[in-house]
Amino acid sequence: MNPVLTSALPDFPTLPSAPNPFVQLRRALASDALKLRRTAALRLTLLSGAFPVLLTFLILFFKGHVILKAGGTPWPKFIMMNWQTAGTLLLPLFVVLLTSLVINIETKATAWKHLYAQPVGRGAVFVSKLLVVLALNAVALLLFVALILGAGALLGVLRPKLGFQTYAVPFEALLWMLGRTYIATLGLLAVQYIVSLLWRSFVVPVGVGMGAVVATIALLSWEHADKIPYAAPLATAVSMRMSKAGVLEVSHELLKHEGYSLLWFAGALLVGYVLLYRRNITN
Amino acid sequence: MNPSSSALLATQGLYFNFGKRPILHDVNLLVEPGSIYGFLGPNGAGKSTTMRLLLGLLRPAAGSVQLFGHDLARHRVAALGRVGALIENPSLYDHLSGRENVEATRRLRGIAAHRTAEVLALVGLTDNAHRAAKEYSLGMRQRLGLAIALLSDPDLLLLDEPTNGLDPNGIIEMRELLRHLREEHGKTIVVSSHLINEIEKVATHVGVIQQGRLVFQGSLPDLQRLQTGRARLVLETEDADTCRNLLPRLLAGATLVGAGTLWLPWISKEQTAELAAALTSAGQPLYGLRLEQPSLEDTFLHLTEAKAELVR
Structure with missing residues (x-):
């Protein structure tokens, strides 16, 4: 007999039991990871951090002697410049694009009907893609921090007068900023994730996301601005202070808007999942 | 004995509405094990909708689907483990190679790694497996979709218009493959089409759907008998x-x-x-x-x- 396919037996009283949810999730993740190959989502993740760091690097390379006070550590100012360039507009837009691109992998291939006809639950599909977006978001932030450190070290070599090589890197402040910024992106990430899944198009979530980011900027002076998930990365970026003595002051606990970001994250995912779970797959 | 208890696939009083528009009306399919069931109807008659209901992609307004004698609504994941499907155009990731496309579904289903090469060989795509799916012709895409449907060595194959876009040679190849799957491997195949000529040479049973109603269901000889009075x-x-x-x-x-x-x-x-x-x-x-x-x-x-x- 041909070994490629077995003969089906006409008796079918028992079905094999469904794989447990964790096995389903592991399989979905293995599949989703493969699908990232050669995608725009992956390229965006790897390159997004470079733009703000390159910009800041060039500013300090040419104008560092004017901008930085002579005789003090240049790191706090450099880190703040980087973070504010990235955090105000670029980071929210990055999250909007990343989420839409990851979901668009399936939409472009008209693969939702295929995906949901496989022996994995809708929950596994939902969680797996969410974990992919969360992981890519984390990778992008980590690369951003790594690039800041690299660019600072490079300035130490190319512009020794700025003093990057003589002063210590404020690692603790940097790590707190990294963690809190990540949390600040979660609210808008979840909202965008649900919007992408509900509309299954690329244009709608990107349009919604960009509109929301622009609207947020206009609403910054509103007393409830801290409750807007799209404002959270910006609020975290500008929460960084530099003391008179030149020390980077960074909150070692979650700020209010970061708490709201977590609430948005949980709320959007819960509501979104309920909406998506019983939905008919027509495309 | 209840006739549906011996069926591999059965639906009871299946209704489906799209918003307020009724799409399916009291559809009772009965597919026996080891048959090739030609599901015929003009475009828009409800073939794809029925196929999607059989896979649990859509929820019926009324009625139920039994796969392998089990209610689909309650045992969807387990039942789908024994089903391979190709719905309308194959779902292919253009940025991946043919082999990676098969791999994506293989990993998702947790199937042994050696199956990828086997199904690619079965549909004759081994030599082109390294090429990006976006370079594939329509016929190759259809074959790749079929390879993916065959990955799990399913007992039941659901193919929605599998010859869409194929040239006459491709249609003949597809027909040969379906016949081979049934005769050599005892697979049960439901294949939809809007052309009877594509089906009559390979089907053992036929269901005809018109405006959301099943207007004929029976063996191919039954259908042939129907025409003698005409x-x-x-x-x-x-x-x-x-x-x-x-x-x-x-x-x-x-x-x-x-x-x-x-x-x-x-x-x-x-x-x-x-x-x-x-x-x-x-x-x-x-x-x-x-x-x-x-x-x-x-x-x-x-x-x-x-x-x-x-x-x-």
């Missing part, structure tokens, strides 16, 4: 209308199809002889008188044009 006489003369007036009794049931052509239901040899004699004695020229057996295609067209009551 043979007709084609009469060619100079002026058909005059003939009808001259011979009102013999030509009462005739339909005028051209200035000189009449169709009438065939009843017997004697009817044919009597008609020929009557025409000649009435002084009308008889250019031709022949018996036409409708093809399976005519029967299919007749079924899908007629209202549901006809075959009930």
Whole structure:
């Protein structure tokens, strides 16, 4: 007999039991990871951090002697410049694009009907893609921090007068900023994730996301601005202070808007999942 | 014994609405193990909707689906483990190679790694497996979709218009493959199409759907039997209308199809002889008188044009 396919037996009283949810999730993740190959989502993740760091690097390379006070550590100012360039507009837009691109992998291939006809639950599909977006978001932030450190070290070599090589890197402040910024992106990430899944198009979530980011900027002076998930990365970026003595002051606990970001994250995912779970797959 | 208990796939009173628009009306499918079930109907009759209901992609407004004797709504994940499906156009990731496309589904289903090469070989894509799916021709995409559907060595294959976009050679290849899967491996296959010619050479059973209702279901011989009562006489003369007036009794049931052509239901040899004699004695020229057996295609067209009551 041909070994490629077995003969089906006409008796079918028992079905094999469904794989447990964790096995389903592991399989979905293995599949989703493969699908990232050669995608725009992956390229965006790897390159997004470079733009703000390159910009800041060039500013300090040419104008560092004017901008930085002579005789003090240049790191706090450099880190703040980087973070504010990235955090105000670029980071929210990055999250909007990343989420839409990851979901668009399936939409472009008209693969939702295929995906949901496989022996994995809708929950596994939902969680797996969410974990992919969360992981890519984390990778992008980590690369951003790594690039800041690299660019600072490079300035130490190319512009020794700025003093990057003589002063210590404020690692603790940097790590707190990294963690809190990540949390600040979660609210808008979840909202965008649900919007992408509900509309299954690329244009709608990107349009919604960009509109929301622009609207947020206009609403910054509103007393409830801290409750807007799209404002959270910006609020975290500008929460960084530099003391008179030149020390980077960074909150070692979650700020209010970061708490709201977590609430948005949980709320959007819960509501979104309920909406998506019983939905008919027509495309 | 309950007939549906021996069926591999059965639906009971399946209804589906799209918003307020009714799409399916009381569909009762019955697919026996080891059959190739040709699911026929014109475009828009509800074939794809039915296929999606069979996979749990859509939720029925009423009725239920039984796969392998188990309720789909309650055992969806377990039942789908034994089903391979190709719905409309194959879902392919253009940025991945053919092999990576198979791999994506293989990982998702947790199937042994050696299956990837096996199914690629089965559909004849081994040599092109390294190429990006976006470079594939329509026929290759269809075959890759089929390879993915066959990955899990499923007991039941659901193929929605698998010959869409294939050239005549591709259609013949697909037909050979389906026959091979059934005869050598005992697979049960449900294959939908809007063309009966594609199905009649390979199907063992046929279901015909029209405007969301199943208007025929049975074996292929059953369908062939249905058409024997529908043979007709084609009469060619100079002026058909005059003939009808001259011979009102013999030509009462005739339909005028051209200035000189009449169709009438065939009843017997004697009817044919009597008609020929009557025409000649009435002084009308008889250019031709022949018996036409409708093809399976005519029967299919007749079924899908007629209202549901006809075959009930």
